[in-house]
Amino acid sequence: MDRRMMKWYMVFVGLVLGFRAQGAPQVPCAFIFGDSLCDNGNNNKLRTIARADYSPYGIDFPQGSTGRFCNGRTIIDFMTEFIGLDRYLPPYSESTDEDVLTGVNYASASAGIREESGRQLGERITFREQVEENHREMVSRVVNMLGGDKNAAANHLGKCLYSIEMGNNDYLNNYFSASYPTRKQYTPEQFADNLIDLYGQQLNVLYSYGARKFVLSGVGAIGCCPNVLARFSPDGKTCVEFINYAVRLFNDKLKSLVDQLNNDLADAKFIYANNYDILQDLLNNPSAYGFNVTNEGCCGSGRNRGLFQCLPRAKPCPNRNEYVFWDVYHPTEAANAIIAQRLYRRRDPSDIYPVDVFTLANL
Template identity: 60%
Template sequence: MAFREKKLIRNWQWQMNIVVVVAVVIVSLWSIAGVGADPQVPCYFIFGDSLVDNGNNNQLTSLAKANYLPYGIDFQGRRPTGRFSNGKTSVDIIAELLGFDQYIPPYATTRGNDILKGVNYASAAAGIREETGRQLGQRITFSGQVKNYQNTVSQVVNILGNKQSAANYLSKCIYSIGMGSNDYLNNYFMPQFYSSSRQFTPEQFADNLIQAYSQQLQALYNYGARKFVLFGLGQIGCSPSELAQYSRDGRTCVARINNANQMFNTRLKSLVDQYNNRLTDARFIYINAYGIFQDILSSPSTYGFRVTNAGCCGVGRNNGQITCLPLQTPCPNRKEYLFWDAFHPTEAGNAVIGNRAYRAQSASDAYPIDISRLAQI
């Protein structure tokens, strides 16, 4: 090979090396600056209870609050925000997977154009029924959360200029609803405060809840919602609180509570079919939280859990009779615990639920499709 040709090759290789170095630097700078792809949907609206509340109860006169350590001990530098966990909730995980660069903010503090990315309306102790959770103080019921959303829609109309633009925008967003846990925990299975268990059989109570739930879904649809994610109830009878009260050995799940939960879940899944058939311009999906919990309980080590019947912090049998006290020292091995306190999962537990809701790992996780596919529609 001639000397001139060798020199040209060396020059070309040197230039290519420079190009590669420059490309690496640019990519690194983009990463540092937070430049990335847009989220898969323009906004994410969240309705629910303490499983996903991220601060709406902080200013309420309520016993159902988590705005103190050790809550949030693993969240963005030991920061208690009102989340009932040591770290992220399931909807925080889902927001990350959807591509949002920030977690969805609570309704209580969200202002201006920030609402365009979505709002979290969830409230600890809230239920489908209006009276649910009243013994704990103030809370924002499902109907109250929907009214807050309607107020948000009015603001979206003002920001985008007209109702049609707002309707087009909202139709692309995802609406996550996880309600019903407190209607059992803080209503039906609390006869000392509520008469519902004397008024209704478990089957009748599930029917009553689904009827009220359906009315709120219709209201959301009337105000622009088109992509619905309905979370079924988890295995409430396996929570440290219920184990402490009703399980003889502190490990065996409480069948009568789980059976009642499954009655609700069966009806909720049927509601998905009803709405998909009736509202052809909308899509409803069901997340089988009960089944995901069953998988974890059946094989905890598969998910890295060592303890599934006790809270990482709390007081009483299995840390299940009272939730975390202010400044209480929690367990150090939090990733090995499914439950953070008497009722709520750890961040590790929430990660399993959030990941499998977003992208189903088994055919039963989501029906008829998972969140990742719903986002693409």
């Protein structure tokens, strides 16, 4: 895309981001499963260092430091706006009966597909726990809210959007962490196979609970995040290929899983969100999107803002919209806005496969 077209694309994104869908939402409810990229408060009361319920997190979010690992809105927040829900989904830990029929967010920072991933950081709610414990309980509440009618509950849940973003911690806080033996036990190919097997098991559980519209997000280019650059990159700028290679293996298998599930479960629809390539585009063409800094976190610290996440009451950079990364792992609101828009209405067929979120929501 040339600079003139990119300029108009960014104007279009700005218009969309300033527009909150009017009228009936595209789906009646949504349920979010994931890690710190989606967590909006579930970790706030856990005994863990993976928390973001303090300043400067949320500096640009209307409610302040809610537990979001961002300066403002996450990808999920933007997606909630795009599909027309009238408020952001609450964290499961704070959900009430009022929230049951519109959905909740189960995401937990440092959680992984594997049970042990992220354990060295403290308590977290694993993917299995998010699905088999918390969502199962929520489904029971939906049945009760609909007068005990399981058919009505199944019909309602089948119209909801289920967004799953998992795998980051299985690499950052497991496979490539010195705290775990998995890198000696598995080749990258074997590890990806193991993750996909466990992932598929939980998708089948969700399907058995009534889920029919699935968005499965691939792992981003974590070999390019400031923490990994500070630890492994020889110049602090070049992405770490051996980590990105392992992630691409997982993403390719996740995309194949989407094809398999779409063939096996004809009454459901699965789509693969290509977060990896979209983030790579932002990093490879930063000026085209208005970014100037790609290898540091706006509020990171240690070795050129690359080693540690935001410290309490730290002073972040004033030009936050010019940074791709907010801290050493997580994108800024500005980057999240672009990623979310390309997943909602894809700019390129490779952004999201086989259809975009807009199309899925309207099926």
